[in-house]
Amino acid sequence: EVQLVESGEGLVQPGSSMKLSCVASGFTFSNYGMNWIRQAPKKGLEWIALIYYDSSSKYYADSVKGRFTISRDNSKNTLYLEMNSLRSEDTAMYYCATYNWEGWGQGVMVTVSS
Amino acid sequence: DIVLTQSPALAVSLGQRATISCRASQSVIISRYNLIHWYQQKPGQQPKLLIYRASNLASGIPARFSGSGSGTDFTLTINPVQADDIATYYCQQSRESPWTFGGGTKLELK
Numbered sequence: 001e002v003q004l005v006e007s008g009e010g011l012v013q014p015g016s017s018m019k020l021s022c023v024a025s026g027f028t029f030s031n032y033g034m035n036w037i038r039q040a041p042k043k044g045l046e047w048i049a050l051i052y053y054d055s056s057s058k059y060y061a062d063s064v065k066g067r068f069t070i071s072r073d074n075s076k077n078t079l080y081l082e083m084n085s086l087r088s089e090d091t092a093m094y095y096c097a098t099y100n101w102e103g104w105g106q107g108v109m110v111t112v113s114s
Numbered sequence: 115d116i117v118l119t120q121s122p123a124l125a126v127s128l129g130q131r132a133t134i135s136c137r138a139s140q141s142v143i144i145s146r147y148n149l150i151h152w153y154q155q156k157p158g159q160q161p162k163l164l165i166y167r168a169s170n171l172a173s174g175i176p177a178r179f180s181g182s183g184s185g186t187d188f189t190l191t192i193n194p195v196q197a198d199d200i201a202t203y204y205c206q207q208s209r210e211s212p213w214t215f216g217g218g219t220k221l222e223l224k
Contacts, residue, residue: 035213045153045161045204045215059211095160101151101206102172104160 002026002103004096009108016086016112022079022096022105030054030074033099036081038092039107046092049081050099064090086112116140116207118216125224131193134219136205138186149209152181152190155218156201164203165190195221 008020022034036049049070050059058070069082079096093107117139126132142149148168153161163172165181168188180191192199200223205216 044218045155045206047206047213047215050211050213061212101153101163101166101208104162107160 002098004098004103004105006094006096006105006108009094009110011111011113012086013114014087014112017082017084018086018110019083020081020094020096020108020110022081024077024079024096024098024103027098027103029072029077034070034072034079035097035099035101036068036070036079037095037097037104038090038110039095040089040092043092051079053099083110086110088112115212116142116209116214118205118207118214120203120205120216120219122217123220123222125222126195127224128197129194131191132195132199132221134190134192134203134221136183136188136190136216138188138207138209141185142207142209143185144209148184148188149207150181150183150188151206151208152179153204153206154199154201155204161204192221197223 003025006022012018033052037047039045048061048064051070067085071080091112093109095107097104119137150168152165155161164175164179169181182189202218202220204218
């Protein structure tokens with residue numbers, strides 16, 4: 001069974017940085033691309049980043065391009081999202097999900113506020 | 115960007131059919147595959163994949179859920195609606211980056 005467990009949630013000030021992790025199990029992590037998706041409070045879903053299985057390609061939503069970096073460590077079955085220059089509008093629940101969208105983590109809350 | 119449009123809410127009675135629509139701003143077909151997927155999300159939970167590539171039932175999803183459509187117009191049908199189906203439903207396209215979601219349709223009881 002696919003399991004994805006995110007960590008790194010917290011409250012940060014505008015302009016600061018934060019790094020989220022997503023540990024995968026139950027499937028061959030190194031064979032699959034992975035996504036990050038976020039959901040602002042009481043709002044819909046927004047895809048923000050995708051990384052290929054071998055890190056050869058990465059894609060970002062315009063809303064985070066240049067500020068967020070997706071990466072992975074296949075030896076640790078772990079996906080990362082490094083977030084810089086955080087803004088209040090980045091406040092959201094952040095989910096990791098498999099490339100085929102079948103597996104989703106439980107999500108972690110990121111709050112950007114002074 | 116491909117924009118997906120959903121009605122905000124739909125009221126149904128238990129045991130009846132629910133039809134949720136999703137319209138794309140451009141075709142989402144690649145190599146004869148319609149790259150539209152449907153998710154269910156309950157409050158406080160992560161989204162759950164119901165239907166992939168427009169009409170394929172995801173693993174473990176009950177057969178009362180079905181998907182149809184092609185090109186730009188898609189439908190998620192729940193028949194019959196059960197109490198456990200009260201949730202918000204999202205469509206999503208993976209035709210091209212950025213992968214976009216519809217605004218969600220909240221299924222409510224009449």
